[in-house]
Amino acid sequence: MNVLEIRNLTKKFDDFIAVDRISLQVKKGEIFGFLGANGAGKSTTINMIAGLLRSNDGTIEILGKNIMKNKRFAKMNLGIVPQDLAIYEDLTAFENVRFFAGLYGLRGSELDAKTREALAFVGLGDHHKSTPDKFSGGMKRRLNIACAIAHQPKLIIMDEPTVGIDPQSRNYILNSVRKLNEMGCTIIYTSHYMEEVEEICTKIAIIDHGKIIAEGSKEQLKSIITDKKEVRIEVKTTEPVDPAEIRKIKGVETVSVQENIIRIQSDASINNLNLILEFLISRHIEIKALQEKEPNLETVFLTLTGRNLRD
Numbered sequence: 001m002n003v004l005e006i007r008n009l010t011k012k013f014d015d016f017i018a019v020d021r022i023s024l025q026v027k028k029g030e031i032f033g034f035l036g037a038n039g040a041g042k043s044t045t046i047n048m049i050a051g052l053l054r055s056n057d058g059t060i061e062i063l064g065k066n067i068m069k070n071k072r073f074a075k076m077n078l079g080i081v082p083q084d085l086a087i088y089e090d091l092t093a094f095e096n097v098r099f100f101a102g103l104y105g106l107r108g109s110e111l112d113a114k115t116r117e118a119l120a121f122v123g124l125g126d127h128h129k130s131t132p133d134k135f136s137g138g139m140k141r142r143l144n145i146a147c148a149i150a151h152q153p154k155l156i157i158m159d160e161p162t163v164g165i166d167p168q169s170r171n172y173i174l175n176s177v178r179k180l181n182e183m184g185c186t187i188i189y190t191s192h193y194m195e196e197v198e199e200i201c202t203k204i205a206i207i208d209h210g211k212i213i214a215e216g217s218k219e220q221l222k223s224i225i226t227d228k229k230e231v232r233i234e235v236k237t238t239e240p241v242d243p244a245e246i247r248k249i250k251g252v253e254t255v256s257v258q259e260n261i262i263r264i265q266s267d268a269s270i271n272n273l274n275l276i277l278e279f280l281i282s283r284h285i286e287i288k289a290l291q292e293k294e295p296n297l298e299t300v301f302l303t304l305t306g307r308n309l310r311d
């Protein structure tokens, strides 16, 4: 069964097409990754699913029901964790969650019980009386999540939930996503962190310039680039390395240099490792480690869009 089904969704801002005839299906139990660079159209799509923005064309169904014709049903079954924190600094954590759960239709003792449950779930049970102005960035993100899940929606959309937080909170949030999923929630997860998407998503759609350009499991997406190989070379210093010169070596397609790591993507059918090493040695570059890397989603993204996700 499809928890979310989008057909030909289109959004224009004047003449600019931000979302261009997107169609996608999210099945029950999936953690669906929505990957795209800045401005690709992710938030615009999410805002249309949330009913905050009107589409110019196309349809959105949640659990088989058109969201425009079944607004209350859609609201009850959907939880949105927005990219920009949607919490009130002058309300306590409890009051924040209670307020949002109330908007989603919970009332009375059920409202209080579900509020407590959601706070405990994100690890803020002991902080229910505190106001978020005293919280760390990670705690605010967790409160933001509690606000979206207290009414126990079937579909949760998380827009960049781990931006700018410490690793411990990040792990906590990723574990919460897994737990919510095990409890039966279907999740749409957008992130700039490719490793996160690779780690937790069961299916991934890559969006670029408002269009879905690839979709599938990690393995399916990686199979798009089986003709590429990547080598990661750790050097003492990359100071004298000119990526343009490495790019001239036979078979080399892309080169990226970050701190003391050189990443070189080549045509898999050409054995050019010797040539690469000879080149580095001839430039007196001290090699500390070398690793042939399996193609990852970063490579897939780069190959399909010509850009790094975080450009």
Ligand SMILES: Nc1ncnc2c1ncn2[C@@H]1O[C@H](COP(=O)(O)OP(=O)(O)OP(=O)(O)O)[C@@H](O)[C@H]1O
Pocket (backbone or CB within 6 Å): 013, 016, 018, 036, 037, 038, 039, 040, 041, 042, 043, 044, 045
């Ligand atoms: N209200 C608006 N008016 C005009 N253009 C808009 C509006 N909202 C978004 N856009 C444009 O639509 C495109 C898609 O934006 P969107 O916010 O959906 O991208 P995104 O993939 O979510 O990126 P980010 O990760 O930066 O949030 C961008 O070029 C953006 O400038």
